[in-house]
Amino acid sequence: MGRFTLLWMLPPLAIGAAAAAWFISQASGPAQVPAEAPGQAVHVQRAQVRDIRPTVRAWGNVRAAEHWTAIAEVRGTVIWRHDNLEPGRVIAAGDEVLRLDPADHDLAIAQFEADLTAFAAEVAQIEAEAANTGKVLALERARLALLDSDLARVRDLVAQGAAPRARADETERGVLAARRVVTELENSLALIPSRQMRLTAQVARTEAALAGARRDLENTRIAVPYDLRVTQVQAERFQFMSIGQPLFAGDAIDxxxxxxxxxxxxxxxxxxxxPVTADVLxxxxxxxxxxxxxxxxxxxxxxxxxxxxxxxxxxxxxxxxxxxxxxxxxxxxxxxxxxxxxxxxxxxxxxxxxxxGATLAGVVTIPESALHGDLVYIADEADRLILRPVTLAFRQDGIAAIVDGLSAGTRVVTDDIAPAIPGMVLRPVEAVE
Structure with a gap:
């Protein structure tokens, strides 16, 4: 029974084995998928065109735009000082804050005024002398004319033998004496203009000295030129101040x-x-x-x-x-x-x-992290790496402004790639702005 069963099972097994062998021989081989190099994942952003204003931050200390120091232009003792003339106080423009003793300047003014009065009297005297000398000169010239006529008549008489020679000599001596007087008077009149010029110069010099003395008198009163805040005070009451000595100082508050x-x-x-300026000076x-x-x-x-x-x-x-x-x-x-x-x-x-600064219109900008020296890593349309040189204008607030080498919309890589090999495959991940 066992042998019969085994023999009965052999034909189906042989048929199955033959069918399997036929199917295997007729089947196609396994599909082959070409292997691709794995791309490197990188973050990318697109270059943008925007208007940008350059900004710079710096630090510094405040200082007064105008600083004024009062210097003594005349010497004298401080006889009065304003109550607000203290460091930190504010004084209005035109307020008088210090007075120096004016006694010396008052005396100088009185002296110069007296000199001018004396010069005025001397001018009047010279004018009177000129008038009197002119009158005397006219008389002496008339007398000289008479003496000249008398001398001519005497000489005629001497020539006719009607008068002695001694009379002619005596008359001639009188003529010479009269001519001498006329000459002296003419010289005196000729010197009067030079005396007047010298006196005029003395008057002008004294008037200038008087003006200087009056100016010095004004300089004994010190007032501030504009609203200021006092910073230093060197002058105290009853202190003698020399010419050129600082009195006080202050800063303008405008x-x-x-x-x-x-x-x-x-x-x-x-x-x-x-705008570009050609002529800087x-x-x-x-x-x-x-x-x-x-x-x-x-x-x-x-x-x-x-x-x-x-x-x-x-x-x-x-x-x-x-x-x-x-x-x-x-x-x-x-x-x-x-x-x-x-x-x-x-x-x-x-x-x-x-x-x-002024607004720069249409500037191509990229993230500052996308700049690698003077190169920018770019992901092209095939997601491959391109190393492109660019010209940088400036960096500001995390962005870089590009002058040349890049156009708007270009995908730039914001990550560092090591090593950065041109043509390498990328897997760009575009940042959401």
Whole structure:
């Protein structure tokens, strides 16, 4: 029974094996998928065109825009001093604050006025002398004419033998004496103009000295030229002050300045949108209008803000930092002051200065992280890496402004790739802006 069953099962098994062999021989081989290199995942952003204003931040100390020091122009003892002439006090323009003893100057004025009176009397005397001398000269000339006629008549008589020779000699001596008197009178009249000129010069010199004495008298009263806040006082009551000695000093309160030290690249960035000036010296002489906005914040309390304007650039770089000293002016530094909530701007306060240049239109910008030296990594349309050189204008607030080498919409890689091999496959992940 067992052998019969085994024989009965052999034919189906043989048929199944033959069918399997036939199917295997007829089946196609396994499909082959070509292997691809795995791409590197990177973050990309598209280059954008935007309008941008260059901005630079710097720091500086407040200083007075105008500082005035009163110097003694005359010597004398301080006989009066204003009650508000103390450091920190504010004095209005035109207020008299000091007086020096005027006694010496009053005496000098009296002396010069007396000299002028004496000169006036001398002028009158010379004029009278000139008039009298002129009258006497006229008489002497008439007498000389008579003597000349008499001499001619006597000479005729002597020639006729009617008169002795001695009479002619005596008459001639009289003529010579009269001629001498006339000559002396003429000389006296000729000298009068020079005497008048000398006297006129003396009068002018005395008048100038009198004007100087009166000016010195005015200089014994010291008044301030504009509203100022007193910073130093050297003059005390009953103190003798010499010519050239400082009396007091003060700062103008209508405006202050802050000198912001700007690195040269930052200053160049600020002027990126400014018009190009060919003649720098002429522009400086005419007064350059800087297209730069300035905002100042108090260090320690950034909520206190002032607006300023750039007025000039000082004449030399900082000797140590080699930075550009930009002078920012703030008008009305005391306006709105309400200590302790808002303080006025006073010298030596530390300020943060934000300078903003003119708007640059249509600038191609990319994230600063996409810049690798002078190269930018670009993902092309086939997601392969391109290393492209670009020309950088400036960096600011995490972005880089590109002058040349890049167009808007280009995908730039913001990650570092090491090594960066041109043509390598990328898997870009575009950042959501």
């Amino acid at each position: 405006r202050v300045e802050v000198v912001a030290q700007i690195p040269i690249p930052g200053f160049r960035r600020l002027l990126s949108g400014a 002429s522009a400086l002489q005419a007064g350059v209008t800087w297209p730069i906005d300035a905002e100042l914040r108090l260090i320690g309390d950034p909520s206190q803000v002032w607006q300023g304007k750039v007025t000039r650039i000082e004449g030399a770089l900082d000797p140590r930092a080699r930075t550009v000293p930009v002078v920012v002016e703030v008008t009305d530094p005391y306006q709105g002051a309400a200590p302790p909530f808002r303080v006025p701007l006073v010298p030596n306060m530390q300020m943060e200065v934000t300078l903003t």
